[in-house]
Amino acid sequence: MAYNPAVGATASSGALVEVRGVTHRFERDGHDLVVLRDVSLAIEAGEVTVVLGPSGCGKSTLLRIMTGLIAPTSGEVLCHGTPLHAVHCGAAIVFQSFALYPWLTVTENIGVGLHRTAIRGAEAAERLRRVIDLVGLEGFEEAYPKELSGGMKQRVGIARALVGGPELLCMDEPFSALDVLTAESLRSEVYGLWTRGDLGLQGMLLITHLIEEAVFLGDRIVIMGTNPGTIRELLTNPLPHPRSISPMHQR
């Protein structure tokens, strides 16, 4: 797993994030719904972990628990070995629905990713410029989300996640709202961002329901089953890097 050169010097001890024996329940229409049951999983540095499962298996809930957006009903969440009681400060999320502010321009939307950091002024401007360049959004800086295609919107989502320099990039079905061709091009760009290794990213967590996507991007594939959400299988993907040919079309 040593192909990602970003890992090593700065990696501190313990998994980037780990859940132990996590169970989560929702109350819905007076019914007690078990979304996750006894899930244990560690996201390690230096690899892309893909959580693969059908809709309703609780994989998005798992991502929200791992990033500290919601607290599990029971079980432990650890960040570098210490219990996580707030939002995971080293993690950033890319959402399926893009989640952009319609009244902000592309640059302003990306800048939201810096709000929780102490980065301001000239350094903020420099970071924005660099991340806009990285994701290919030059020329779109002043555009509003409504002017953008889905692919460009998700580029904004990715740039907003990367601008603060997270150690863990979490993506919840990031290509599922895009047409197949756009998804294809963006998927290989995300792979390129990860493998370039100079962004300070330590690990990536991807949630998907597409087997091909999991195989293309994942180093470790976590297969989840539904009702309630449990881990059925943990696989190591032996395909070597770089994976230049997309498996999406080798049927």
Place this chain on the structure above:
Amino acid sequence: MKAERPPRPHLEPLPYAQVGEIVGLLEVVHDQGDRTNLFALASRLRLEFGLAILAVKAAEVLDLAETPRQEVLLTPLGRAFVAADPNERKRLFHRQLRAIPTFAYLADMLRRAPGMRLPAEIIEEELAMHLPGEPTESLFETIISWGRYGELLGYDPDAREVYLDVESTATEGARP
């Protein structure tokens, strides 16, 4: 403001495809060995045929692909595009845009305008006049999105002004 007009060129409509779709198409064709059958491609990707045609046609207008009969194949330029990094892709796209009469004409119009910028309505009127059969709004949107990606044209949505994107292309990576 009456800028002197160049001789009336033959403007062409554009296939209304998004840049992401065009790039995705090129990558998919590349994965198939730089050549594939269009019907087979659309069915394998479960892609609506009409959309596949638009993306293919757009790639052809940009000279990145050709379509003899039902085949789609990458041109040498298309192969270079797929192999290039994101910034090199944009530079290549920029060059190709300048070779498309509609973009060449608009770029020329903007170059003659004060501050190299014009209200969107003037551009839209120009398009409607030259291509009365085309839905002006879709054409305008396509021009802006291709133009922004290729950093040839910019559009300020607050002022509703189209401008020539001179700084970003002339001095790579040195935008304010």
